[in-house]
Amino acid sequence: MLSRLSSSLVRSFKVRSSRYILRFRFLSTQQSSDKDINDTLYSDIKTFLAQRYPTNPFDENVVVDKSINISPWTMQSYHNFYQKYHKEWDNSTAVLLEIAGGPCIYPHISAAPYVAEIYHTDYVKACCDEVLLWKSKNPNAYDWSLYFKQVVEKLEGQTSPDAVTKREDWLRSILNVGLCDVKADVVVPAIKKAPVDIVSSSFCLEVCQESLEEYVYLIKKLYDLTVPKGFFISQTTLEVSWYKVGQIKHPNPCPVSLEDVKWAYRKAGYNILYSDFWDRPMELRNVGSDSVGFSFIVAQKP
Template sequence: MLSTKLLQLNFSLGRRMFQSSCQSRGHLILRLKPHRHLSPVTIRRAVSPLGGVSSVRYSSSGKYDKSYKQFDPRAFMEMRCPGTEFETVDKRIQSQWKLTKLHDFYKDFHMEWDTANAKFLEFAAGPYLHTLISAAPHVGEIYHSDYLPACRDEVLMWMRKDPNAYNWDPYFKYVVNTLEGQDGEDAVLKRQEVLRSKFKGSLYLDMKSDNMLPDHNGKFDVIFSGYCIEYLSSSLEEYKTFIKKVYSLLNPNGYFVMLASMGATEYYVDDLIYPCYPLRINEVLTTLEEIGFTTWFSEIVRIKREEGIEYPSDQVWNSCYVAQKS
């Protein structure tokens, strides 16, 4: 029998409380920098839970596709975010934690910017759309970005109500009905239309170019990146370069929200393998500080799977960061 428990996490952030809850099994949680009304804790004192841990392989067989030329967005989404199987245990845990972190961020930080005029960017989003759901009520313009045309096309299909678009309904229902407490299908449909009305485009993004977003000249008030930058980095130096580029895209005092894997060296889609730089939390926090961010919140969580649920390793952790451009 699979056991579940509700973890209630409270993080004091000055005049309000960053409060999150996620239903999960066997979470081990490390929290850093909880107090916004105090000066941020010195990065050098942060403890790395992955110190000394060997890097982890997600797949023992297959072939590498480092250029992403064979990347299949639909296969990726069906594996990571099943459109009709959100309630399966292994997918639910990961998705609910991710969506809860984003919901909590907007709930507790949206007063920091002008909602009507704020510009939001999801940086190197892949084919994902569910990570935009919580942003929709709290910003004025929403931009998606990715390098691959196929990933951008997946998002555009949903925006134009193409009947072949991916089914994100379970994720809208979880955010709107469960996290926000709004009842009924009408609330879900309204959120979908709000997102479509504020969506301004899916931008071509080349992280290795000096001109990353050739089709957009402005800066952003909020940037989100989820499980992306470490997977496109071959080294710590390249990871730092990409974080610097995110910093350059933000307006003064803009916010950067990042979800990242700690300790993974690769992931797979079918029989294709995609490499990843095995981050440690001290590397993330030090990088953010060196570049000029003030980190207001960070959390690292190990989601342990029960016996019988396939999972590559207990040493792969999920992490969340909220940082502000100084």
């Protein structure tokens, strides 16, 4: 789900960590513009978002393609994680790093009350630009309001009329956006401190590696970006050899099973605290991809 990286950047600086020098590059809201959304894989960001994240994914009477509508399960999974584990870190200083988050901000909705900063990164500049459109309240940004309503009103039970708006504004105030390269020795180019309290990744790492060994090496790099007792949370598309973005079919050279994923996390050094599996019905396993299902895993660094 990755393509080529644009080198257009605003400012760069260096921060020294205990292991290496991270060269960070940071994107500002002034860079978000529709004309930059021209990557070959995400040639139409809005089509991709509409395909994967339907207008109303929480209404069974509206959703047409249930084969890829895992939004209710996904939002519940993130909500459960933060409700259960947020006391494990200092909410006033904690940093969340999203690796290869694409054009999607939904993983951060449940996180916002429990972290001080969120760094959303992706390999594709067009995806970063889409997130920046949302951050700057650009009317062309994708509308995530129903996802906010699902979390704030349905899952958290908040009843204040302005609760959703407050969460949107809160997230915008702590959200930073930048570029990453999961194949580089230094993965993270948009964060002020490393290692971090929470590393997160959604539906990416499993389709950008060419071997299981390379996959393990990547997870180890993320392990090094996690503080001791810090968390790694991930969503993974399982046993997928091809997937579609729009009508374009993309091969995946290294499909991973749930056991492969767990093995890679343990090999990198993480302890797995929890895993869940969303099973795709057999009759739907050729719609959008040939994936057998999806996993949500919570892991912790010793």
